[in-house]
Amino acid sequence: MGGDEPLTALRALAPPGLSCAGGAIPVDIVLPYAIEARAVTDARDKRRREFAAGRFYARQAMAALGVPPQPVAVLPSRAPAWPEGVVGSLAHTDAWCFAAVGRSDEFLGVGLDAEVAAPLSDEVAALVCSADERRALSADLIAWAFAAKEAFYKLYHPRVARFLEFSDVRVQIDVPRQRFQASLRPDLPAFEGCHVFPGRITTAGGLVLALMTWPAA
Numbered sequence: 001m002g003g004d005e006p007l008t009a010l011r012a013l014a015p016p017g018l019s020c021a022g023g024a025i026p027v028d029i030v031l032p033y034a035i036e037a038r039a040v041t042d043a044r045d046k047r048r049r050e051f052a053a054g055r056f057y058a059r060q061a062m063a064a065l066g067v068p069p070q071p072v073a074v075l076p077s078r079a080p081a082w083p084e085g086v087v088g089s090l091a092h093t094d095a096w097c098f099a100a101v102g103r104s105d106e107f108l109g110v111g112l113d114a115e116v117a118a119p120l121s122d123e124v125a126a127l128v129c130s131a132d133e134r135r136a137l138s139a140d141l142i143a144w145a146f147a148a149k150e151a152f153y154k155l156y157h158p159r160v161a162r163f164l165e166f167s168d169v170r171v172q173i174d175v176p177r178q179r180f181q182a183s184l185r186p187d188l189p190a191f192e193g194c195h196v197f198p199g200r201i202t203t204a205g206g207l208v209l210a211l212m213t214w215p216a217a
């Protein structure tokens with residue numbers, strides 16, 4: 001596992017205008033803004049490092065869009081409080097962290113997730129995927145479905161403010177085309193009038209990376 005492979009793969013999934021940054025979670029990383037530091041005052045070192053890495057890579061991704069360095073605070077929902085004019089998503093694993101950021105006049109929302117590309121335990125697989133989904137997906141692809149559902153949640157929740165169970169979303173994955181489709185239970189609140197959403201997904205450097213974007217009207 002290593003190098004720039006996951007970031008290169010993530011960038012290859014991203015539509016024009018979406019800026020992606022990321023890499024290993026640095027061991028010694030500081031939070032330069034008090035509002036960010038306060039959010040993890042009581043957290044353990046590992047959590048502080050992953051949170052700080054998210055803000056570090058978020059600022060890198062924003063800089064590539066010409067957005068000056070500034071804090072990315074935390075909303076009560078735990079979603080990032082993106083600066084005015086910016087929308088994005090953050091994801092981390094134990095070792096890696098990624099940010100995907102766009103301008104809000106181009107994107108209404110972004111959902112990003114990264115997971116270790118390893119089969120899930122039977123117990124977790126049964127939590128994440130329905131029996132139908134598990135029949136359709138190989139053991140490896142259940143971890144992909146996990147990433148896809150988490151990416152969907154990060155796209156959906158900031159706008160709709162509705163908690164979702166894994167069973168509320170059905171995922172179909174087209175591995176060769178690096179695409180997936182997330183279908184929301186039809187009786188749940190729509191996102192921008194839709195219940196079916198396209199996403200991109202791939203594997204690189206031992207990770208699964210799932211990315212969803214929704215264009216601004």
Ligand SMILES: CC(C)(COP(=O)(O)OP(=O)(O)OC[C@H]1O[C@@H](n2cnc3c(N)ncnc32)[C@H](O)[C@@H]1OP(=O)(O)O)[C@@H](O)C(=O)NCCC(=O)NCCS
Nearest residue numbers: 051054077078079080090091092149153154157164165166
């Ligand atoms: C938000 C959630 C999806 C994050 O997933 P995770 O695999 O635990 O952690 P990740 O590293 O991938 O992502 C964490 C980041 O997600 C972002 N996030 C947290 N809550 C969020 C929300 N409500 N909306 C959008 N993004 C959110 C944050 O940036 C967070 O990192 P930070 O706290 O360092 O800023 C998960 O914690 C959660 O709340 N799940 C409940 C809902 C769910 O999973 N339903 C089933 C899927 S449909």
